Amino acid sequence: MSTATTSSPATTSSRATKVLGWLTLVGFAVLVALAFAWVPEDTRITEQGDVVGQFDAVRLMFVHVPSAILAYTGFGLTFLASLAYLRWRTDWWDIMAHSSAEIGVLFGVLTLVTGSIWGRPTWQTWWEWGDVRLVTTLVMVLVFIGYLAVRRIPADAAVQARRSAVIALVGAVNIVIVNRSVDWWENRTLHQQSTLIARKIRDETLFTLSFSFAVGMVLFVWLLLHRFRLAYLERQIEQIEVNEALAERRAEADLADDEREQP
Amino acid sequence: MTHVGYLMAGWSISVAAVLAYASWVLLRGRSLSRRVPENRRRWMMPDD
Numbered sequence: 001m002s003t004a005t006t007s008s009p010a011t012t013s014s015r016a017t018k019v020l021g022w023l024t025l026v027g028f029a030v031l032v033a034l035a036f037a038w039v040p041e042d043t044r045i046t047e048q049g050d051v052v053g054q055f056d057a058v059r060l061m062f063v064h065v066p067s068a069i070l071a072y073t074g075f076g077l078t079f080l081a082s083l084a085y086l087r088w089r090t091d092w093w094d095i096m097a098h099s100s101a102e103i104g105v106l107f108g109v110l111t112l113v114t115g116s117i118w119g120r121p122t123w124q125t126w127w128e129w130g131d132v133r134l135v136t137t138l139v140m141v142l143v144f145i146g147y148l149a150v151r152r153i154p155a156d157a158a159v160q161a162r163r164s165a166v167i168a169l170v171g172a173v174n175i176v177i178v179n180r181s182v183d184w185w186e187n188r189t190l191h192q193q194s195t196l197i198a199r200k201i202r203d204e205t206l207f208t209l210s211f212s213f214a215v216g217m218v219l220f221v222w223l224l225l226h227r228f229r230l231a232y233l234e235r236q237i238e239q240i241e242v243n244e245a246l247a248e249r250r251a252e253a254d255l256a257d258d259e260r261e262q263p
Numbered sequence: 264m265t266h267v268g269y270l271m272a273g274w275s276i277s278v279a280a281v282l283a284y285a286s287w288v289l290l291r292g293r294s295l296s297r298r299v300p301e302n303r304r305r306w307m308m309p310d311d
Contacts, residue, residue, distance in 0.1 A: 010304065011293050012289065067277065113273075114273045219281070233298075
């Protein structure tokens, strides 16, 4: 259905998103340089004199760990926005919950994929069903894929928003479980406990990892702004289409009235 | 360098997935923006 058009160029960009977009690109280029040219390979010498470690596979950390942090951020924001929606019932919070969940799912899937790729050379396995961190992360991602699926079921907008918000609140419980799983079930996971808190990594690696978080966050905000505006536009178009349909019905009714009045 | 295949796979899949998603969002946003009047797009700025 055709709706209103404008003559000027139309996008979801603004000055803020352009700045963030460029920051992301430059930041990513610096990240690649740091990760591949500055950070040394991971090696340790055992008491027996053997050289062990992850070697260059450690460089997968700079895509896997930020992906996990961004997935937590996306799902955490969905939780907060859903809570706010249930309190204030405005479209703004519902759109925020939807947008951040979608970005959370993107990074959640990337966390699982890059984790699997990193696990193969490090633990000699692509996947381990007995590992609580892996399985709880998979459940978390599946719950939010379900959340997005529920949002596609045709329903009254308010009912859909309320239903989705409740699912997000229930699903968000798992974020805490995923995050704490390595401490709560330390004998049932291949993952180590936080090396960041224990400061068990080299300074170059720690700096590059922190830098990857910063670049990831800028990327997250850039994606969120564009995705939020896209969802906002979808709602505007729905509204425009409803108004047009109503106007057509009114015009038809007026025409019918006029014909009846004419002898 | 060791584990080149794993490194290539991990990094390229991540970049490709983010690029694909970002392109979808930008292109769909561009297409829908044309159908919404300017006064309903408060972030609107002329492309320079």
